[in-house]
Amino acid sequence: MFSQAEENYLKAIYHLESVSKGGINTNAIAKSLATKASSVSDMIKKLSDKEVVLYKKYKGVTLTELGKKTAANIVRKHRLWEVFLVKKLNFSWDEVHDVAEQLEHIKSKKLINQLDALLGFPTHDPHGDPIPDKDGCINAIDKCLLATLKETETGVCVGVNDSSSEFLQFLDKKGITLGKKIEVLEKEDFDDSLSILIDNKKMSISNKIANNLYIRKS
Amino acid sequence: MFSQAEENYLKAIYHLESVSKGGINTNAIAKSLATKASSVSDMIKKLSDKEVVLYKKYKGVTLTELGKKTAANIVRKHRLWEVFLVKKLNFSWDEVHDVAEQLEHIKSKKLINQLDALLGFPTHDPHGDPIPDKDGCINAIDKCLLATLKETETGVCVGVNDSSSEFLQFLDKKGITLGKKIEVLEKEDFDDSLSILIDNKKMSISNKIANNLYIRKS
DNA sequence: AATAAAGTTTAGACTTGTCTAAAAAATTAT
DNA sequence: ATAATTTTTTAGACAAGTCTAAACTTTATT
Ligand SMILES: [Mn+2]
Ligand SMILES: [Mn+2]
Ligand SMILES: [Mn+2]
Ligand SMILES: [Mn+2]
Numbered sequence: 001m002f003s004q005a006e007e008n009y010l011k012a013i014y015h016l017e018s019v020s021k022g023g024i025n026t027n028a029i030a031k032s033l034a035t036k037a038s039s040v041s042d043m044i045k046k047l048s049d050k051e052v053v054l055y056k057k058y059k060g061v062t063l064t065e066l067g068k069k070t071a072a073n074i075v076r077k078h079r080l081w082e083v084f085l086v087k088k089l090n091f092s093w094d095e096v097h098d099v100a101e102q103l104e105h106i107k108s109k110k111l112i113n114q115l116d117a118l119l120g121f122p123t124h125d126p127h128g129d130p131i132p133d134k135d136g137c138i139n140a141i142d143k144c145l146l147a148t149l150k151e152t153e154t155g156v157c158v159g160v161n162d163s164s165s166e167f168l169q170f171l172d173k174k175g176i177t178l179g180k181k182i183e184v185l186e187k188e189d190f191d192d193s194l195s196i197l198i199d200n201k202k203m204s205i206s207n208k209i210a211n212n213l214y215i216r217k218s
Numbered sequence: 219m220f221s222q223a224e225e226n227y228l229k230a231i232y233h234l235e236s237v238s239k240g241g242i243n244t245n246a247i248a249k250s251l252a253t254k255a256s257s258v259s260d261m262i263k264k265l266s267d268k269e270v271v272l273y274k275k276y277k278g279v280t281l282t283e284l285g286k287k288t289a290a291n292i293v294r295k296h297r298l299w300e301v302f303l304v305k306k307l308n309f310s311w312d313e314v315h316d317v318a319e320q321l322e323h324i325k326s327k328k329l330i331n332q333l334d335a336l337l338g339f340p341t342h343d344p345h346g347d348p349i350p351d352k353d354g355c356i357n358a359i360d361k362c363l364l365a366t367l368k369e370t371e372t373g374v375c376v377g378v379n380d381s382s383s384e385f386l387q388f389l390d391k392k393g394i395t396l397g398k399k400i401e402v403l404e405k406e407d408f409d410d411s412l413s414i415l416i417d418n419k420k421m422s423i424s425n426k427i428a429n430n431l432y433i434r435k436s
Numbered sequence: 437a438a439t440a441a442a443g444t445t446t447a448g449a450c451t452t453g454t455c456t457a458a459a460a461a462a463t464t465a466t
Numbered sequence: 467a468t469a470a471t472t473t474t475t476t477a478g479a480c481a482a483g484t485c486t487a488a489a490c491t492t493t494a495t496t
Binding site for chain 3: 276
């Protein structure tokens with residue numbers, strides 16, 4: 001059994017491993033958890049004792065198979081709860097994260113399996129992130145950042161890179177939601193901004209936005 | 219904001235006040251939380267500083283208005299989650315308590331209000347206990363223990379006094395669930411056991427059972 | 437290769453919540 | 467009214483998790 005703090009560390013390491021392969025360093029974990037490197041050092045020793053991470057002093061940390069499975073299960077719970085909040089409780093996609101941060105620590109196998117069933121076994125959360133299955137496997141869809149599309153290419157919005165509520169609310173305001181079809185009309189060399197067509201409306205999108213929106217090409 | 223531990227103490231005091239009016243003593247709280255009297259003393263000081271309880275050394279403790287409201291809100295969350303688990307996730311009434319003990323500490327006004335709406339604003343939890351409203355008010359129904367009924371009297375099962383899973387599973391086995399009509403046929407002087415009619419079936423009920431089942435007379 | 441800078445760990449302290457053992461107060465029995 | 471018993475509080479310790487400051491390793495710079 002893992003404490004809430006331990007679970008949060010495992011999840012942070014899991015997410016860091018998914019973006020930067022190789023041993024995860026103390027400072028990166030500290031930053032992602034808004035804590036201090038010394039606290040991370042202490043906790044890593046505990047996690048190492050519990051055999052969920054491999055650890056060599058000064059050499060960073062990697063999840064063991066057990067660690068990966070444990071972390072994936074927390075992510076699974078987080079994302080299922082996010083789907084629940086949006087689908088059943090009328091939360092908008094920018095409101096769910098903080099509540100899911102709490103709900104992901106609830107311990108009950110039956111709860112999460114029944115929730116999964118209630119929601120119709122969803123494969124992705126409201127931000128387009130894949131939901132790991134009971135064994136921790138995720139089946140990632142083939143997506144790329146809008147910024148990588150070339151002129152005349154089209155695709156469908158399938159996810160966000162930044163899921164801060166500011167960004168999500170901005171997308172709402174622009175009418176950009178998951179599932180919408182997007183066509184790149186023009187790419188401005190000067191500032192890498194895009195002119196796109198969405199819902200038959202033409203709009204201009206800054207490079208910063210285009211670098212935080214995932215598209216499945218079509 | 220209250221910690222999980224503080225919330226559990228508040229809830230325990232709230233429940234104790236509802237059965238035995240007057241200042242609640244340290245040992246009673248310790249017993250109901252399965253902790254030690256010394257721990258209770260420590261915590262009571264903190265709760266007193268936070269102005270949710272009134273406390274005079276050696277004289278027991280009472281909830282302030284703020285304390286009552288806070289505690290009632292935790293009970294509200296506990297019972298709404300229990301309804302959710304039974305109605306939406308197919309839990310049986312003997313499985314819900316432990317999970318609700320965790321869920322009751324989730325902090326989100328919107329979450330609990332939307333949950334309330336999803337469930338159709340239920341007034342009672344799966345064990346027949348009333349669900350406090352947003353202001354902490356409960357509207358208790360008029361109920362009495364089955365053991366207090368006289369021969370030939372009839373009523374409807376509306377709640378349980380003991381909600382341990384052993385007792386609840388026992389009731390399931392006997393076919394006794396909330397809403398069922400019961401008629402007292404005979405009362406045995408020797409051991410205070412009852413002969414009752416339920417679903418047109420005659421069965422014998424020990425005094426211990428009859429003292430843990432609430433009835434609304436009809 | 438030596439030094440500076442950056443990253444990491446340790447030492448020691450603090451908070452929350454818990455415990456045991458001992459002291460103090462309140463209650464009950466003689 | 468005094469003594470015995472029960473209840474409650476205090477004192478001191480401990481585990482988890484965090485922090486700051488200092489020491490230590492590794493990496494980068496000269
Ligand atoms: Mn999230
Ligand atoms: Mn998400
Ligand atoms: Mn309960
Ligand atoms: Mn209940």
